[in-house]
Amino acid sequence: MTAPREPGSTAAQQILFPDAPGVLAAGARATGLPVAGRVAIDHPTTGRPFAGSGDVEPGEIVPVEDPNDVRLARRATGLLAVFNRAGVLEAADVHVADRLGELGGEGDQTVRLAVALTVRALRGGSVCLALSEIPAVATDLPWPDPAAWASAVRGSPLVQEGGPLRFEDDLLYLDRYAEQEEQVCADLVARSAGPPPRFDPVLLRSGLDRLFTDPAGRQREAAEAAVTGWTTVLGGGPGTGKTTTVARILALVLDQPGPPLRVALAAPTGKAAARLQEAVQDATRSFDPADRDRLAGLTASTVHRLLGYRPGSRTRFRHDRDNRLPHDIVVVDETSMVSLTLMARLLEAVRPDARLLLVGDPDQLASVEAGAVLADLVGGLTDEPAAGTRTDAVPGAGDGVGGDRAGGDGLGGDRVGTMDRDRSETTGTAPGAGRPVRSAAGRVVILDHIWRFGGAVAELAAAVRRGDADTAVALLEAGEGGVSFSDELAALPGIQRDVVAADRAIVAAALDGDGAGAVRLLGRHRVLCAHRAGPYGVQWWSRRIERWIEEATGSGPSAEWYAGRPLLVTANDYALGLFNGDSGVTVRAADGELRAAFPRGDGTVQIAPSRLSEVQTMHALTVHRSQGSQFARVTLVLPPPESPLLTRELLYTALTRTEEHVRVVGTADAVRIAVGRPATRASGLRQRLRARA
């Protein structure tokens, strides 16, 4: 008889049967691993312990007390059982470790614990586990002696040639992630190994003079790097001119002699792709007609769509090493959202003789799935000191065990080797050493002059990024120029006003059948939370917002689908061309039927609700999901100081979603803790790149 499958075994199967669709992190998320455990924080308004049930976020350590808690691995024994009951490990982590142990003939409990922690780290976004850097959290637990532990792992059959894990330089990986890191590194190095792109230096010079008025500007240097090299990383915060520079780079490349070049513009989400397309076209407005014509009609797509999905596979695409993309220049925006797996697939699909331009803000939160590739590329392709760059394993600070590590090189700081990142961004002073940093595998240029006036919000984001908590709190407390700051009780009336006003406008547009207008209005105001569940989370806030809307309209929605329902796509649907994180609105179409309108190109695509399975009503968003979007007004609900999700990247990402006004709901303590807690993910990519540079 087959034993009943315990929760989490889906993720275990994906590890054990790597050909099954999905990577572990995605698999673990797709199962949701819902938890009915107590979230050990008090309700912000009542002050009483919050009694609702909900998911325990990656990194949260909430002991398993309820025997029916789905996190409990009932058959666990020994160390795994202890760490499971303590809330450090979930059922899936234990199942994978035990299964691999059984299959690989590894009975040592300490090795199985290391495997389970590696799986846990992946769930939190890290690529591997830094064994020696697991700090003293949950100090009452029987952590193995570090030296004996490392030696047991090193000698394990699981990490020997052909085994399912790898232990390299103190980092423990599931084999496929080590392979992906190696591949990313090897592909980047190979791209730069051959002769550089051919270009006409005279045309390039005149193009640079035409498009860039500042002869010493960093944008111009980025453009020169992108035209003369195969791989360029263009980083910078909001308003630093990344898209403007991309448009100018395209004009320069397309100005070069030779057959017409094929250009691909892509971003990880549909929303980000739509923004990229619009922003590139906007940027061409200041071009002379010949340059503008060169970029006319360029469209952007998601990276998944560009690579060509294959039915039944989440991690393999139609375009790969044997069937490369036809494009001569591939631009990827919002690269911070690209996971290690997706970067590996992209790099194998781009022709070695095609230019690749990776654009994004390395200081933002990393991808939902494992990896922090953009930050690793910036760190690995520059001469940043190696210390503190590899891994940060601080459970309780971001991604959890093997996940984030405080200190290190999160945001701000002198991160980009020769570039001074500590100076104030708002001054616009050109740093002395701003040349593109070259390595064997590509070039990095970080733009740091803010061209778009961002007022106090931009100053606040800059203070957060450079780790200046005093200035951040002072700007918040001053409450001027698009910033406000208060506790929840004081903030509620204002939030209610914003929510109801935005809803009314969306419903009016939806009833008019104006899909594009309704979708645009989604950008008017958004509540952003760190957590999904609990009193500071999206689910809680969504219920509250629904109540406000019901109060304002005098009735609740009479059906699941109604005109004006804001939608969030929660899983990729390749057939419909919808991707996890896409947002839309239900509208009443001309024929009187309801349709779900999602942005697509210049307009919207409208889909019958019956065809949509993986959508939710979107009244609030996690900060993670808000990446790639911007909103006129943002309400950021900070979690309490003890939340492991409260990191500098979280705060910075939320602030940089704001176009006009940000309302931060929380305490100065929470702000200080976030600013002081940069969280990077465990990964070996940066080290590999350095070693090959």
Ligand SMILES: Nc1ncnc2c1ncn2[C@@H]1O[C@H](COP(=O)(O)OP(=O)(O)OP(=O)(O)O)[C@@H](O)[C@H]1O
């Ligand atoms: N060199 C420049 N001189 C003058 N204005 C500039 C320059 N570069 C960019 N800008 C202006 O600054 C604004 C922001 O530029 P852009 O949209 O390219 O920045 P971005 O980094 O892509 O921003 P985001 O990440 O927020 O999309 C635009 O209005 C653009 O016209």
